[in-house]
Amino acid sequence: MTALASHAAAPTGARSRLRRLADSERFLAWALLAPAVVFIVALVGFPFVLALLYSVTNVTVGTQSASFVGLAKFRQAMESPAFWGAVRNTFLFTLVSQALVIVLAGTLARLLMMEFRGKWFVRLLILLPWVAPISLGSIGWLWIFDSIYSVINWTLRHIGIFGPETWPIWLGQPTLAMASIITVHVWRMLPLAAIIMLAGFSGIPKDIHDAAAIDGAGFWRRELQIILPLVLPIVLVAVLFGIVFTATDMIVIFIITRGGPFDSTQVLASLAYYTGIDGGDLAEGAAISLFLFPLLVAIAYLMLRLARRTEVT
Amino acid sequence: MxxxxxxxxxxxxxxxxxxxxxxxxxxxxxxxxxxxxxxxxxxxxxxxxxxxxxxxxxxxxxxxxxxxxxxxxxxxxxxxxxxxxxxxxxxxxxxxxxxxxxxxxxxxxxxxxxxxxxxxxxxxxxxxxxxxxxxxxxxxxxxxxxxxxxxxxxxxxxxxxxxxxxxxxxxxxxxxxxxxxxxxxxxxxxxxxxxxxxxxxxxxxxxxxxxxxxxxxxxxxxxxEPADTFVAGFLGSPPMNLIDRGSAILGFRPEHFLPIEARETGNDAVRFTFRVTRVEYLGADRLVYGMLEGGAGEAKVLSRLPSTVPLPVQLGERHEFVIGRRDLKFFDRQTGLRTAPIPL
CATH class of the missing domain: 3.40.50.300 (P-loop containing nucleotide triphosphate hydrolases)
Structure with a gap:
């Protein structure tokens, strides 16, 4: 055994050292983790620390120096009505779109569990919104909601639901604008949630379904007492991702409504951008963007704890 | 019920x-x-x-x-x-x-x-x-x-x-x-x-x-009484010996295939010459591997001997082994189904 090992290590010193390194778990662990660590520190950690620093100063886009002002920028943000509107909109946007996503993704995942012809094609179609660049998809939606060329209006009028005088301006009326961005966001989040939930549903062994059928469970009993508790941990993970993605997202809003009309679709993320970058008040922008952070941390903590508690295997 | x-x-x-x-x-x-x-x-x-x-x-x-x-x-x-x-x-x-x-x-x-x-x-x-x-x-x-x-x-x-x-x-x-x-x-x-x-x-x-x-x-x-060669070959461990004997397939259980000394010989027993090639000890039993000779060519078969029965033969040697006539089963070559006994 020893003879064999020393023989294998014989050829060159450098190569054998490399091979030994590749066998060392401590080295490998760090080598494989390093890119991710660098990536997170540079693109998430650094900006986050910067935002923390900015939020307690009076830095603006044009200035070279900044001085410490304590929590003044937070106070300033909280005194503006636009801020509270954005808080309200963020909650509305997040809660409504997540509720829709979970219900629709659950339904979709159940449909995808069934066997039918052309299933691969349907799966592909469903993944498309997730794979395609979000800006591209949003621009498509921009046309769909266009005030003059809206396909929705055209279709609804042609099938006779709208009279010739009805002409909803999807992105121009506050309620419709919020409904529009929620629609786009649900369309965008649906694939990921559906795939996560599909994994949850397929994770339930066939024997469990069979046992429930033999034990005499009807549709509702099977859904509510067997399937739902078993997929709950995974659904919670999907909800957690959804909430964090939705509450911190501004791409859809940035492209489709720019927060308008009258700030009716302004959320905290977009307000922070408009205040900090467009408005030049970096410090207040940072303060606004940090507002949701403790809340999201609390939500993430709660969800992960809940998911662990309901874990069943 | x-x-x-x-x-x-x-x-x-x-x-x-x-x-x-x-x-x-x-x-x-x-x-x-x-x-x-x-x-x-x-x-x-x-x-x-x-x-x-x-x-x-x-x-x-x-x-x-x-x-x-x-x-x-x-x-x-x-x-x-x-x-x-x-x-x-x-x-x-x-x-x-x-x-x-x-x-x-x-x-x-x-x-x-x-x-x-x-x-x-x-x-x-x-x-x-x-x-x-x-x-x-x-x-x-x-x-x-x-x-x-x-x-x-x-x-x-x-x-x-x-x-x-x-x-x-x-x-x-x-x-x-x-x-x-x-x-x-x-x-x-x-x-x-x-x-x-x-x-x-x-x-x-x-x-x-x-x-x-x-x-x-x-x-x-x-x-x-297996109905066909599948059942004969599936049940029993080791399963029934199945050997080709011209028009029929002959089957017998390893535990029925014994050295001549171990069994009362009468005219209900059929004798075979068995060349032992390997013996496997399984505690309570021994599995004796070997070749059946004579008649219609050689065939690999197994004997299962309780360890209380002495094995009167060395590796590589030939010995007379016997099977009770009613322990011999016959199967059709084509269908694999049980058939009437044929003269051996």
Whole structure:
């Protein structure tokens, strides 16, 4: 055994050292983790620390120096009505779109569990919104909601639901604008949630379904007492991702409504951008963007704890 | 309690290959019947069709003389135990056992008593508050049995319920299972690929291969009088020696193939010259490998000798071995079915 090992290590010193390194778990662990660590520190950690620093100063886009002002920028943000509107909109946007996503993704995942012809094609179609660049998809939606060329209006009028005088301006009326961005966001989040939930549903062994059928469970009993508790941990993970993605997202809003009309679709993320970058008040922008952070941390903590508690295997 | 019957039942997953191919069976009330066969022989598909979990391509299932082919599993009043036990992992043992009762709208007040009765039947009453993951394999299997028993079904269907247990536990579980079935007397269908389980448990054994019934009979009948070469080669460990003898295939069990000294020779015995090539010691037995010589050429065969019988031969040597005439079985070369004895 020893003879064999020393023989294998014989050829060159450098190569054998490399091979030994590749066998060392401590080295490998760090080598494989390093890119991710660098990536997170540079693109998430650094900006986050910067935002923390900015939020307690009076830095603006044009200035070279900044001085410490304590929590003044937070106070300033909280005194503006636009801020509270954005808080309200963020909650509305997040809660409504997540509720829709979970219900629709659950339904979709159940449909995808069934066997039918052309299933691969349907799966592909469903993944498309997730794979395609979000800006591209949003621009498509921009046309769909266009005030003059809206396909929705055209279709609804042609099938006779709208009279010739009805002409909803999807992105121009506050309620419709919020409904529009929620629609786009649900369309965008649906694939990921559906795939996560599909994994949850397929994770339930066939024997469990069979046992429930033999034990005499009807549709509702099977859904509510067997399937739902078993997929709950995974659904919670999907909800957690959804909430964090939705509450911190501004791409859809940035492209489709720019927060308008009258700030009716302004959320905290977009307000922070408009205040900090467009408005030049970096410090207040940072303060606004940090507002949701403790809340999201609390939500993430709660969800992960809940998911662990309901874990069943 | 009920009878179970299948009439020309078939299941085709593809057009060419039948998983189950036109099986007729009648299982009388209270019988413990075992479906035995290698994996892929269709035994589980047959069981699942009786359960209603699979729909037959053709044919009917009857329970208590009533055609149930179109009924859902829950309307057949059957209970099933799965190989994986299929316990509901998020429910306590109590809730697992109570589930079939609640699903059947039993009166609330009645449920705890019934659950306790079923749990005590299998000695798991002290685990009622635990979750399945906190139980050992043997305990889970008992929970699965209690869940099946609790609503007193007409028929028990058991799909390899012992195969996830370790060898020692399996022997005692087998014993308990049979005693339990005798006590409650419910018609039971048991699927296994393990011939020891089949021989030990079944009132009758159904040997299946490639979707067809090869033989149905009491365990000893199936072992001693195999209907064809498949059954002869599947049952027994090691299985029956099958050697080509011209127009027929000759079969004999290794334990019937003994040195001439070990057996009273009379005119009911047939003599063979056996060249020993290898001996394997298995504790209580020895397996003697070698070649049968003479007549229609050489053939590899096995002899199984109890260690109490001396082996009067060295490796490489020839010796006279004998087989009782009634222990010789003959099979048709083409069909593999049993035929009348031919002169040797």
């Amino acid at each position: 009920a009878t179970v019957e299948t009439r020309k039942i078939s299941k085709f997953y593809t057009h060419e290959q039948a998983a189950v191919d036109g099986i007729d069976l009648f299982i009388p009330e209270g019988e413990f019947i075992v479906f035995l066969g290698p994996s892929g022989c269709g035994k589980t598909t047959l069981l699942r069709m009786i359960a209603g979990l699979e729909h037959p391509t053709a044919g009917d299932v009857l329970i208590d003389d009533r055609v149930v082919t179109a009924l859902a599993p829950r309307d057949r009043n059957i209970a099933m135990v799965f190989q994986s036990y299929a316990l509901y992992p998020h429910m306590s043992v109590f809730d697992n056992i109570a589930f079939p009762l609640r699903a059947r709208q039993f009166a609330k007040a009645e449920i705890p008593g019934k659950v306790r009765w079923a749990a005590e039947m299998f000695g798991i009453a002290r685990f009622l508050e635990r979750k399945p993951r906190e139980l050992s394999g043997g305990e889970r299997q008992r929970v699965a049995l209690a869940r099946a028993l609790v609503r007193e079904p007409q028929v028990f269907l058991l799909d390899e319920p012992l195969s996830n247990l370790d060898a020692k536990l399996r022997t005692s579980a087998r014993d308990e299972l049979q005693q339990f079935q005798r006590r409650i007397g419910t018609t039971t269908i048991y699927v296994t690929h393990d011939q020891v389980e089949a021989m030990g448990l079944g009132d009758r054994v159904v040997v299946l291969s490639q979707g067809k019934v090869r033989q149905v009979g009491k365990p000893l009948e199936v072992y001693d």
